[in-house]
Amino acid sequence: MVTVKDIAAAVGVSIATVSNVLNERPNVGAATRRKVLEVARRLGYRPNRAAQAMRTGRTRTLGLVLPDLTNPFFPELAQAVENKARSLGLVVCLIDSQGSVHSESDGFSLLLQHAVDGIIWCPLGPRLPVSLKKLAGPTVLIDRPRPGYAAVHSDYEMGGRLLAEYALRMGHRRVGLLSGPQQLESARQRRDGFAKAFPGDIQIAWEVSVPFDGNLTAEAVEALERRRKATLIVAGNDLIAISAMRCLSSLGVAVPDEISVTGFDNIRWTDLVTPRLTTIAQPVGAIGARAVELLLEQIAGKNVGSARTVFDVELIERDSVKPHRAK
């Protein structure tokens, strides 16, 4: 392993000068600077991050804590975050909490031990590991905002509204709601954005709350069986929507001919499933990138408080919704 000392010896200057060159500090002549850089390159010098970290307290490492890589929304997010981070020379440590709060705080504690510079976190539920809250440094929430934290996410309410407008346009008046977990703001706002858009015109025939991972509860299955004259099912996310479509098809109900379905997230599957799912697209790449930027600002000492960055969403019209003719 080649160190600053080796470079210093080879060039014939002190290690301080080498360090100054490498960190682009002043007080070093152009000729020396050139020579140091040349030798560093020739020797294949790579700064020892551990030593740097010890000295500076910065590890150039980010933590990324996600609830469930199995939900295809999160790999996309991870990809975006990793990419942006890497372009800035940061490495990202992934924690997949796999739906368990215990695993989540466990992962958190591991990240803290490794002294990550900051954490991008998509929290599982409303409960926090209090002991860790104190210790955690800069943190930015992603996709699931929560009071007291900086957060980056998309405009769920707008998504709900777009769906409502679309539903109205397509003639649907009675809908069933397969909402996500209502303790999550991200799920609640989708639901409320939809429900409150046209309270007079659209009525909610029934409503069941299910987890985001697409496992339908017995109650949800029952709702899908009875349907109660709903002509459209508005699901909390794509996974729920796709599971619902599967469930309906196994019940012998045709989508979209007998009943329409919408999702939320625009994961890749929406385009591969039959019928292709009409849904709301979030700008995942921008969200991930912005989260990294915000985190970096926070690390740099800027007090971002609980600043929120909210991105617009977009309706993606595919084949899972059919116009409904009023009787």
Add this chain to the structure above:
Amino acid sequence: MVTVKDIAAAVGVSIATVSNVLNERPNVGAATRRKVLEVARRLGYRPNRAAQAMRTGRTRTLGLVLPDLTNPFFPELAQAVENKARSLGLVVCLIDSQGSVHSESDGFSLLLQHAVDGIIWCPLGPRLPVSLKKLAGPTVLIDRPRPGYAAVHSDYEMGGRLLAEYALRMGHRRVGLLSGPQQLESARQRRDGFAKAFPGDIQIAWEVSVPFDGNLTAEAVEALERRRKATLIVAGNDLIAISAMRCLSSLGVAVPDEISVTGFDNIRWTDLVTPRLTTIAQPVGAIGARAVELLLEQIAGKNVGSARTVFDVELIERDSVKPHRAK
């Protein structure tokens, strides 16, 4: 931040003794040991990983380099690896090379700079970043073996054979192959395992090689249009199979009534798509866990050489294959 020095001061011993206790080394009395541990706990001591790393040269960090998180096979793998690693107190740094060789070597170099203890790598293509090859420490390949490296993967040939047996059993005699990139051993063995199982009984009507990400080439689409009397399409993985089914359905060809399709990997979508895809299941969890174990052995100094661990696979029969009656 509380350090060994603080503990030492609080207990009234030297930092060496504290270190000895913390690292479970001998030469420290039971009473002292107890006191040190108690104080450490009370003060909420967390070892500074950076300092440890500098001293020991070990970072307790693993790199995980994957080609494409967008392919749902890889998140599952990442989950398995991360989980196993975490259970051993290791943190994993994720690199998603996004299909670009440049990005892959870039990520590699970042990992090396951060001095990860080892790397679990699913290589993109057959070309290696030579400059990095020298520098890389312990490395275990996952899913895509390559000569000269330790590797963990499943028995692709067995998978191919199982599919061939199944095809035969279902009466299919003429098949079309939508194989993965043939420069990858993992794709080649699937293909060969199938092709060589019953060379006399099953004939290959046509064969096109396409990328694993499910983007069908023009040539592939053309093959799907003409079909040439093939009654079964054997795809290199599930993503290809699902894309093929989409393509067929847009051509108005019914799966499995007019033509059957098989996949490989058993990703979660296979169960959500219509018709549900018959495929080969790999033990992803076991593969990930084993890779971590193998890497750890290698890090511990055991020379594992290019040892391979190969896992059995399993046929998952669903709805995308229909028995074919010979004319």
Add this chain to the structure above:
DNA sequence: TCCAGCTAGTAAAACGTTACACTAGAGCCG
């Protein structure tokens, strides 16, 4: 009684950086 051998513990030197406090020399002005 003496010494070997053990136990419990300590002092201090690394590890590779960064950053602070210096200094030698040059240039400039009055």
Add this chain to the structure above:
DNA sequence: CGGCTCTAGTGTAACGTTTTACTAGCTGGA
């Protein structure tokens, strides 16, 4: 020429661990 201010550079002390070499004190056997 004295004294001031720059520039270019140096020496060295940290950072928080681990680890090596060492010591004081005790025990027990001959």
